[in-house]
Amino acid sequence: MSTVAPHEMQRDLSRRDLTLDLARVVCVLFVVVVHILMVGIGPGPDGALIATRPAEAEPWFDAATWVGQIMPLFFVVGGFAAATGWRSWTAKGGDAVGFIRTRTLRLAQPALPLFVFFAAVLVAVTLAGIAPGLVESAAVGAGSPLWFLAAYLLCQAGVPLLTRLHERAPRMTIAALVAGVVLVDVARFTTGVTEMGLLNLLFVWPLIQQFGFWYADGWFDRRSPVTLLAIAAACYLVLWPLTGWGPYSPSMLGGLNPPTLPLVALGLGQACLLRLAKPVLSRLMELRAMQAFVFLLGSRLMTVYLWHLPVILAVTGVTLLIPGAAPAPSSPAWWWTRPLVFVVVLAAVLALSLLVARWEALGDLRATPGAVLVAIGWLCAFVPPFAVMQWFLDVQLAVGGAILLAAAVLLLRRGAPTRSVRSEA
Template structure:
């Protein structure tokens, strides 16, 4: 894999040796595309009776399902997340950290920014209830605002299992991929055969762990070593396979519908997307050799989790402000509405970056444990994982409401507190061993380093 040379300029931070800037670019692209899709998906206006109505203009378009074959980039998100997880785990092992140290750090990097969002949303929903806001409208708004939280649950599951999956990748990579594919196919077969959608929740593990494995392979250089013609053929075959899968199979041709619970087509899409990324890697690497591109990517990437978690609350707040002051709100799906999506998208990104000024500390790497102390026991880490993943999982299933917003506002800080517990670090010789900092980032802000 070609990497950009280490440079230093006033416009962008210096690039650490071995860092794959294309992974940073891919992650930022994914986040910005998610924001753009949501900006086009949220339509708010006032009808002839003066009532506020909301709809989803993007999903009402006849071409929307086919557009999701390109626009559904969450598989790529998990691929680059797998790359970063593999390199972070390799770095942790070099420092002498164990699996518990690694999982602790990754959970903290998810729970800390999410806790702030849950607290604000719990307060907002409580105020709305006290003010007697229309329950139906609040429900629609809250459900939309909470829709990105599924990522916290799915990504949290994959992060907890990184040490195990990395071991399987190192020892039996192809067998691991095969087992995950078979398991995902069986889950979907039972789900669609019985009509019990809840069975599909098992694929939160199988589908996303498969895509994570692709990221591990990317970190190992598999796609760099693969001839470009083979990458092209695999990408074409993968996209072509979606036609019979969605036409004759039980799966929807709308990749958004295939997201929660995740289904087999997302695995196929992940294969296609990593092949495409590998094909365009040289061109993107040249782009990232420019200081201006690096400055933009690093600026967005350093606050990626904030942008991802806060963009919908910011968008809803912006629309609410325009409603309150009688500002311009074109009717959704009209030509004027579509033309205003680009400035609204840019405004949401800008406002979210302003939010990051107040929330930046939540995206910083966790503090190292004091010298002579080590991380909490696996029992406490396990309990913290349940507390951190549970509320987002509940939101994914039920939609956001006051009950699970309050649950998140309580459970996530408790998870952070448990992960901050420590115990004396004593080696077999009775010497205190300094704790290691968990400095790697997670999710949208993962550090993209080659192992």
Template sequence: MSISLDSEVARAAIAKRDLVVDLARVACVLLVVVIHLLMIGVGIGANGAIIASRPLEAQPWFAAATWAGQIMPLFFALGGFTALTAWRSLERRGGDQVDFVRGRVLRLARPALPLFLFFSVALGAATLAGVDPALLDTVATGVGSPLWFLGAFLLAQSFAPMMVRLHETAPARTMLVLFAGAVLVDAARIATGIDEIGLANLVFVWFFVQQLGFWYSDGWFRARRPAQLLGLVAIAYAALAGLVVAGWYSPDMLVNLNPPTVPLALLGVAQVSLLSLVHRPLAALMRGRRMQAGVFFLGSRAMTIYLWHLPVIIAVAGIALLVPPLSPAPGSAAWWFSRIIVFVSVLALVLLVSMPLARFETASTAVPDGFTRPGGPATRLAAAFTFLPAFAVMQFFLDLPIAIGGALSLAIALWLLRSRPARNA
């Protein structure tokens, strides 16, 4: 939603916002773009065939860097902040849980549908054109990898109203139960070697991190003294180090992402504490009109940027192959230096792509006058149809059947959530 910074209404709205949350959300999205840009290397092999590599992961310091660069826990905590704020505002206006879930599903299903349609067409055309199946599988797996987020985030957001109630009645006990559940799930997964058991932590880990956002929203973290926040950071990282040294978890926090594991819950504690620690200088930074305008511009299309940045990165890499001087060997000094130019190019192209697509993200979820919203069963079914494509990508990776099935599933979800003309009494 665009905001006129010159209007009194906008200034009043901004005064009530935690602008640091807006800044942190945009920073997280841009960091994801940078990380993926550094992880994808495309070049020409000695035999003239196209080869794909992952230069960033080949660096000896990569695993250690993920202890700071794995920012998905902070993303979910920020989502918790937004969910609690939105839910309480909706309640004051007389809304209920069905209204909340419908709004959240629309916010995710609308921008996801064009992407799944694009993947269906692109993968279908590449298959018909006879593109090497192994190369196509590698590309599809890569461009589809961020889609897991849609399912996990939707799951956490859909249960936010219930989790807010628990936060209001038993905040500490709720956190302890969620963390203990995450520990038990990981223990069962490690003991049995059955990775699918870890899927239960889509609830325990991400709900725990979302609860951190509730605590942040209620001011608990910012009420702590700097020494206390630093203590929380130290405890979280010390516990994380102990778990890794014990051999229970990989030191690479990307490996611990899907299924989510206890280390991500600990990272969430550290990241929310660090954000609270630097809240004051970041809030001062966000007082500038230009800074606000830039953050709001990017924030209003953050999901579009997140969903489309990898297809754009792959497209830019493919075009660069046509001009050898623009495509240095992945991992070379020239390649690393070129990432700055490529990042600017990718971001510019993603923003260009977002111009027609951002409307799917920013469209109002309000029910027009004279219309009614769908009921609870239809809304819950739409949430399931939105969750399934992302879960399928998480478990089986993106391919043509999943792309087509995902597009159909999302179209059904949006059809279920449509506003219907009110019946005359």
């Protein structure tokens, strides 16, 4: 999630595909909307507090995820940014170790204050003995977006190798990654060992990121609108047999962790639709008001993504303290108040960003540490979100994650002072 400083806007406008900045912002805002619809904490029929997932209980939910699951598109856009960032980095004399170091820091630094916050809150409520069941549900929900950090760290670490493979044999690289996805899914569903599907972290998201490399090369630009529409239609059509007759969940959220083959089809279809929408999005991005909105959100995007669920829970908690302000989950009043909750949550996250967004900026970095230290730092950054993805957030993972992320940041910022590092893409 790269950022653009206000003083760099004018210079960058001529070099950036602003439609991708818009797509990135829309993806994250869509995630916020989805989570607002999936977090239901309020009075139940007997007056006691209940925690539910209202949207998932609706009959239309599975079908809606075919549109609302936009994380594949985020990895496509991330692939475009990674490819252009890597080219810029190497053109300036940078190497793979330095690239992985800076990309890891861009994720580890913003995650550190969040894990410190989780650790402090969960230790406090555990010692206070506050409703363990409700606290556990809230912690699991608040930590659910953290899978993205693990998946994105893997993708970023693979950029130097995958870009070389893309340059030498782009079709063969795609074919090999597709084969990996299929083989892992076959092994998982034939053995019944769900954990085997975790191997697809090495194939599904890097494959979708690869579509972003093709986007950066102009492959989608060279396709006619009819061709793009046909590819997108084929991608969505193939989801029917995969989810209807195959072993996959009809919900695109059900096949998220571990990731599965339908996400690949969804990612390719979304990439085609993004290119089809480019003329309209380009006209939107000619508006100064839209540019200001996108750059404002884009400069705080990691903060919005990481902190929106804790803020949703905090806003919900405040409404519970105000008589009559917390409608029963899934009630008509609950649904009608969701737009207001979205506005309040977004405003609160932007206010919070004034305190924590500085962790997104790398500032003055020191000379790249050795490859071993960078590898250890990357591993320290990867383990906490991966553990949360696999075992869900609790007090032990929050405390351990804060310690490991602090170690990652300290290791990756070692070295002798050198130039300031800015966003490559």
